[in-house]
Each structure stands twice: as structure tokens, then as C-alpha cells.
Amino acid sequence: MGNNEGKELMLGNKAVARGLFEAGVCFISSYPGTPSTEVTEEAAKYDEIYCEWAPNEKVAMEAAFGASLAGRRSFCAQKHVGLNVAADPLYTMSYTGVNAGLVIVVADDAGMHSSQNEQDSRHHAIAAKVPMLEPSDSAEALEYTKLAYEISEKFDTPVLLKMCTRVAHSQSLVQKSERTVPDFPYEKNIAKYVMMPGNAKKRHPIVEARTKALIEYAETAPVNRVEMGDTKIGIITCSTSYQYVKEVFGDTVSVLKIGMTNPLPENLIKDFAAKVDKLYVVEELDPIIENHVKALGLTVTGKDLLPMIDEFSQNLISDAFGKETGESLSIDDPIPNRPPVMCAGCPHRGLFYTLKKNNCTVLGDIGCYTLGAVPPLGAIEMTLCMGASIGALHGFNKVRGAESENKTVAVIGDSTFMHSGMTGLANVAYNQSNSTIVIVDNSITGMTGHQQNPTTGYNIKGDPAGKIDLEALCRAMGFERVRVVDPYNLDECDKVLKEELAVSAPSVIISRRPCALLKYVKHNPPLKVNTDKCVGCKSCMRVGCPAISMKNGKAAIDNTLCVGCNVCSQLCPVGALEEQVKEVQ
Amino acid sequence: METKNIMIVGVGGQGSLLASKLLGHLLMSQGYDVKVSEVHGMSQRGGSVVTYVRYGDRVYSPIIDKGEADYIVSFEILETARWLPYLKKGGQIVTNTQQIDPMPVIIGAAEYPDNLVDKLKNSGANVDALDCLSLAEQAGSAKAVNIVLLGRLSHYFDLPEDAWMKSLEANVPPKFLEMNKKAFELGKNF
Secondary structure, three states: OOOOOOEEEEEHHHHHHHHHHHOOOOEEEEOOOOOOHHHHHHHOOOOOOEEEEOOOHHHHHHHHHHHHHOOOOEEEEEEHHHHHHOHHHHHHHHHHOOOOOEEEEEEEOOOOOOOOOOOOOHHHHHHHOOOEEOOOOHHHHHHHHHHHHHHHHHHOOOEEEEEEHHHHOEEEEEEOOOOOOOOOOOOOOHHHHOOOHHHHHHHHHHHHHHHHHHHHHHHHOOOOEEEOOOOOEEEEEEHHHHHHHHHHHOOOOEEEEEOEEEOOOOHHHHHHHHHOOEEEEEOOOOOHHHHHHHHOOOOOEOOOOOOOOOOOOHHHHHHHOOOOOOOOOOOOOOOOOOOOOOOOOOOHHHHHHHHHHOOOEEEOOOOHHHHHHOOOOOOEEEOOOOOHHHHHHHHHHHHHOHHHHOOEEEEEEHHHHHHHHHHHHHHHHHHOOOOEEEEEEOOOEOOOOOEOOOOOOEOOOOOEOOOOOHHHHHHHOOOOEEEEEOOOOHHHHHHHHHHHHHOOOOEEEEEEOOOOOOOOOOOOOOOEEOOOOOOOOOHHHHHOOOOEEEEOOEEEEOOOOOOOOOOHHHHOOOOOEEOOOHHHO | OOOEEEEEEEEOOOOHHHHHHHHHHHHHHOOOEEEEEOOOOHHHOOOEEEEEEEEEOOOOOOOOOOOOEEEEEEOOHHHHHHHHHHEEEEEEEEEEOOOOOOHHHHOOOOOOOOOHHHHHHHOOOEEEEEOHHHHHHHHOOHHHHHHHHHHHHHOOOOOOHHHHHHHHHHHOOHHHHHHHHHHHHHHHOO
């Protein structure tokens, strides 16, 4: 046991935010995405830092670039797939370099706890030719954030700071220090910052020379650390994999911990390899370090022993290296799964029920409403990436024509629509498919934990901000048919949906009601089952509400969950689901 | 000291974050190295959720693996059964007896297993099961289930009551402190 005086138990993402504060960062623009969201949310708690939610990652990164250009340390954060959206500015920012330091968090999600794919963001660092640091706990997250600004300014480059779910969302001890704010004057420099062919051709050799200088730096950088133990086994590792290796082996093997995964050192690796009998690479997802080691002509064991799929754990490492793991207990009964579900009172439920009832083909998007794909609703038939519902619907309708136009819809949330649905809508308006787009407007970015967006009228601090009017926007894009429905009203939803599918024109239906979890949303008392009337037909259960179950052949309402939204009662043929008067609570 | 492992399991939305925050604070105050791991995002929407709390002289991995947990603190009995394989041989379970049907059970695609407390005991686990919801309501709020569970967990820890109370004071709003202290005592002395 040690002395924890002056230390704080801090979430990895919060430690990055603390690092941003201490590094004197003045500007942050991000789009939320699990597991990166808390970096920006925590940074917004420092009055000294300007923070904002941008409509998408590309805009956020461009804004951060502008702030760097103007001479202040700046930052943006996104999840792994968000970096794909922001890849365009990133790859050319590599050429222009920076004025004040610019650091970009990209948070990977090995194990796909809350993501649509399991891509390894280290590929972006290699392809964009920018350095990448990878912390393995909160203390390193803070320390590496500050180091990233030094590297950014010394080598004139944006720097990627790669987090992963287990570093971003675990708390460990950190030591805080003071904030210092550097200032860099803005100077006009067309050759450096205007990337037209003539200038870019002159910048590319500078990028290649920079990579050579960074490799030189990597050879002795303190973040690439050798921990010699027994020399029979030598393990090169990084990020959270380092923690699993140390958990299993302690100090009994030799470890080369890589803190900067791009560019990788050469001599440091060769020297380490020469000191050990057998060389391993332990890294999650793709064999990035392994391929580099092989390219150096060394013999190494990596992905032939460890998987490319899912996240690692200490037992996975133990099993791979033939070490024993703890005995475990079990019972014989099958344990039913507990998948995530739409919350009781979720405004999306009534809409998806209506789409299913009308036998619609639903092309979905990214957000809580992706849960419209799971039983019993099972309405969504495609989910790809942010904004894809509208883009794909247009193509689907163009090749299938009238047979799909009157039964196929895109469903997209308000935040996702602002992120990258608008451009898809422009395509429908411009190239004219008779598509029906449903914007499920719950007045917040829900899935990532309630972030404001350009349609909500509030900024990241909860203060009043600009508010984009969705109806006016759709009309301005050329949609003459823009309808607004309340998803708690099933008859209204059904009627409007049928009308808009039938009409031979592009149309937008805005299904509008705030997320039931928002603090300002007032709930009704829970419904009450009149057991004399209930015939046990299970009609109410077709909406898949977690507050409804069957007990002794009758519907039963969980009072702790039900918010009295009354969607289920509209399905009851005998009127057995009754409202309670407010005084009852 | 060898690293000790506590798992907090339950259903998304049941309030396990306060429990892990309080434990983290408590263990840090005792001078341990501490790591706490949670998962945010989609699984919070009524799914099965787990938080890992690890403490000792030097903690490396942020997660707990099968056969490693010294304690499983559970908000819901089906979740206790789901995470049972993570319990170490000789480890202790402290569980709420509350049942919350998952969607496959609600729609009739699966059955909720019966007599889970007995089955858990028969598996060889040390099981301390209590109706935390009733005790929490007795203390003044159904939301205090987490504090009832921690009160019960404190029974198995060799830490002064004073340290627990300090962590409680540091992590709950003053106006709910007395109610939470009562919930803690009801769990502890059950």
C-alpha cells in the first residue's frame, strides 16, 4: 500500500481532459461517439477552455485546425468510425502541419461494446503519416496528452492520441499539475497552408523527412520503454494489452512497451529482440506492430497465437501462453440473454410499431433507434454508418422504382441527420427519387448520453444557442411534403405514413417527441391493468416495452419503469390498460 | 498485497455507477492502488451491465476475468447467475433477490430460471441473498438498493465503519445522507 495523497481516481477520458487543461488548450470541437464522448464533456467543465459540439467530426476537425492556425493549442475527439468522416482534413493537415499544437483523440472499440465495426485506427496514423500515442491507463492518458502537444509543435504535425474502451472507460490514479498557456502568432504562409498542387508537391517531401525524424525520436522516446526481466520471453506490446501482459507475467518476462505506435522505432526493436530468446507481439485487432517487426527481418509470434477479433483479457493471454487460469463455477440452467432495449416511454417505439404494422422495408441509421431492429419490433433491415439510411434509400428506390417507393423508408435521428443525413437528403431532392424519409427527432443526441446538437437550441454548456428548424430546412432543400407526427399517437402515425408512402413525391416525416430520459420531460403516472377486463391476448406486448410482462395470464405493469406514455393502451382491444390520476403518485 | 477483485453487476439503469464510485473512493482512502472499469453506451439501455473494481499494491488489468472475482455484488438475481463463472473458488456473492425480466423472457422466447438462490448455493458459491428493494424502501427510497448492497458487502470487509461513512458522505448529496446511512445499516445488519 502506498500514500495516495494528492492523487485522484480518474476516468481515462477525464484524464485526457485534465491533460488538455494543463497543456493550455484553448479550443475544442468534437462530435460525440462512444467511447470518446467524456473527453469533451469533461473538458467543457473548465471555464478556461472553449468547447463545442460540432455537427460532425469533419467540421470539428476543421474547426480545431483553424484554431491551431490562429495560434492557440486546439483539440478534437471522436470514436474510431468518426475519424473516417474526418479523414479528409486529417490527411492534408499532415502536409500543412500546424501553427499551435493540434491533438486529435480517436477512441477504438475492440469488442464493439457500442459500435458498428471493429476497425483499428492505427491504420489511419500510418496512412496519414502522422504520429500516434497510445496510453495504457489514466496517468499515461494525462501525461501523453501533454506530450502530444510538444511533439505536435516540435515536429510541425497534428498528433493522434489513440484511446480504447478499456483505457477510456476505466478509472485509475493520476497526479494533477498546473495549467500553462502558450501563444503562437498567426503569420500568413501561403506555401505552407494553401494545399494546391504546386504547394502540396513541396510539402510532401517535408512529410517524409518528418517521419524519418520521428523514427529517430521514437528510438529514445521515454514513452517507448524496455522493462527487462527473464530473457526467455520478450513481449512487445502497447495500450491496454500491456496491462494484461503485466497482469499475467508481472516482472517475469521482458517487455518493450510501445507508447508511440506510429512511427515505430527500428533499432530499439532490433536491440530488444537480440536480448531475448523468443519474441512475441501482443496487440489487439490488426497486426500493425507485428508486421513492422517482420519487415525488420525479425522472427516473431503474434497473430498466429492471438486473435484479430474482439478485445483481450488476462485469461486470453494466459491461455495463449499455456498458463493456468482460475477455476470457475456455473449452474446448469440456460441463462436468458439481456440485450439492450428501447427504454419504457421511448418515443421511437410507436413509430417502429407503425412501420412494422405497415410491413415497411426500413433502412436504418446510427443511434438508440437502431434497437428498432431487435425483437419484437424487428423493423430495421439495414444499418451501415452515420447518414447511410437516406443515401441508401435513394439508390434502393432508383433501382426498384414504384414497388419499393410505396413501402420503403429511411429512419434517421435528429443528431445523425445534422451529422450527415442532410447531404443524402440533398441527393434525394436533386436527383428526385420518390423517397420517404422519417426523421426521429427526440430533441437530443441520445445513445451517447444526451449531448446537444444544432436542432436542440442549446450548446454543450446547456446555454441557449442557434437552433436549426428541421421543417424549414427540408422545405428549403426542395421538399414540398414535410409532415410532423407525435409517435405516441399511433393512429396519427399510421395515417401520415400511409399518405406519404402513397404519394408520388419525395417526402419527410418528422416523428417528434423528446427522449423520455430527459430531465425536463414530465411523466404520467404508470398505467394500471384492470385484471377484470384483461383477456391475456398479449396485444400490448407487441411494442416490446420492458415495463410490460405477463403474470398469471394477465398483463402486468412494472410501476418503477412505466412512464404512462399510453402507446400500449392504444393496442388493447378491451381497454384494460387504464390511466391513473396524478394524485395516486 | 495480491490484487482483490469486486464485480458489480446488474441491469442498465439500476445505479451501479454510484456503488463503484463509492468503493473506489473508499479503497483509495485506504492507500490502495485502484482501478475501476465501466462500459458506457448501448448496453446501458436496459442491458446486462458490469463494473469491475480492483485494488491492491499495484493493479495492472482494468478488468476481471473468469474465476477471479473475490466478491460479486449483484443488483438482480439473473445477473448474479450470468456472472457466476467470474467468481473465484471460495469467493463471496452479495445479491439482491429482485427479478427483472429481460426482453427474451417478456416476449416468451426464453424462460426465467426458478430457484436461483438455491442453485447458486448448490454450485458451491457462498451466497448472501437479501431483498434489497424492501430494505431500501424501508430506509426511505427504492433508489438506495446500491447502498443496502454496499452495507451488506461491508460485513465481509475488515475496514472501520468510519471509513465507509466518510466515503458515503463524500459521494451522496447531503439531503439524502441520513436516508443512505439508514440503508447502509439495514444492509449491514440484515
